[in-house]
Amino acid sequence: MGAWSVTDALSPAARLALDEALERDMARGGFARNGAVAVIGDGALAAAVHGRFAASVRVFDEHTPVHTIAPDGCARHGLDAELVSGVTLVVGELPRTLAGVDEIAGLVARFADPDVLVVLAAREKDLERGMNDQLRDSFAEVSASRGRHKARALIASSPRPAPSPPYPRSELAGGLEFPIAAHGAVFAGTRLDIGTRALLDVLPAQLDAAALAAHPTVVDLGCGTGVLAVWTARHLPGARVIATDRSWSAVSSASRTAQLAGVADRVDTVHADAGEGIPDRSVDVVLLNPPFHDGRAVIDDMAHPLFRAAGRMLRPGGTLLTVYNSHLKHRGALERIVGPTSQVSRTPKFTVTRSIAR
Ligand SMILES: C[S@@+](CC[C@H](N)C(=O)[O-])C[C@H]1O[C@@H](n2cnc3c(N)ncnc32)[C@H](O)[C@@H]1O
Secondary structure (H helix, E strand, O other): OOOOOHHHHOOHHHHHHHHHHHHHHHHOOOOOOOOEEEEEOOHHHHHHHHHHHOOEEEEEOOOOOOOOOOOOOEEEOOOOHHHHOOOOEEEEEOOOOHHHHHHHHHHHHHHOOOOOEEEEEEEHHHOOHHHHHHHHHHEEEEEEOOOEOOEEEEEEEEEOOOOOOOOOEEEOOOOOOOOEEEOOOOOOOOOOOHHHHHHHHHHHHHHHHOOOOOOOEEEEEOOOOOHHHHHHHHHOOOOEEEEEEOOHHHHHHHHHHHHHOOOOOOEEEEEOHHHOOOOOOOEEEEEEOOOOEEOOEEOHHHHHHHHHHHHHHEEEEEEEEEEEEHHHOOHHHHHHHOOOEEEEEEOOOEEEEEEEOO
């Protein structure tokens, strides 16, 4: 058996991106060696890139907070100008959404070295034809690698002088009184999701019914663009609101949405998995519009870690308001994990429930 190497920890897409980047950089004379390289991916890919290029590595990992320790020779960044300024190579995994690809492409074209080479890969089943077009908006040269282990890389170079406009973008939508700000990879973008709308429709009456103290703590768990958090901060001026999500794009969007609505001083944002770090039994109300699919796969119990998180952080007697697709039948799990659960509203598409924490 051969010795373990850091590349063993990489997904087939990350490994393909790394190999393609090495080969193509070598073909242009090893330009990226000893310079700065931006990595879109996890710590294992960042460490592998550092090992192969001996370059200083800046890494953006959507699901790891920026303050988390990075591998040697690597520094964590948000998806911002500092991540890519002056880099000659961007290597990593493609975001799952077209807008996510658009955001990275525009950022790189705007701030990287004009000779930058971009090598981003994905599983073939996650690739969409439109991703090439998104890259073409910001780069004159775009091509695809050959497939390997069911993964494929998209390669871009020659940034355009007027790339795709910057993110986060913001828009007044869905009859809200404040604009929604959104990075490319965030759920629903600058639109108001119809599930979120279903929860907003019942929220004033439910917050009244919760008979809250003067300064309640409310958590928007899995906050996306922060619509529920910001709406609540405006509706309950005495409340402390926490908007939390495991995605950097979500938390950063929520922070901007709060700023645009003038409530940034009362909406704290926390980048964490399942609200980690929010103390047990410290919260009066949790608002939850949980995920129900991973990429294209619909997974019934995907919301359960968030139900457990809500049950953990709510004080006894605290309220969890959940909206979900009616076919999911989450009520039994909510009863079991959080406490007595009743139906607040139901349409063929969406159900809203109220659970009272034990
Ligand atoms: C259906 S979206 C709802 C977003 C927002 N609350 C709204 O109503 O527009 C679900 C959100 O949960 C987040 N999420 C999924 N799993 C999570 C986890 N384990 N911890 C924190 N957030 C999570 C996703 O990143 C996504 O932003």
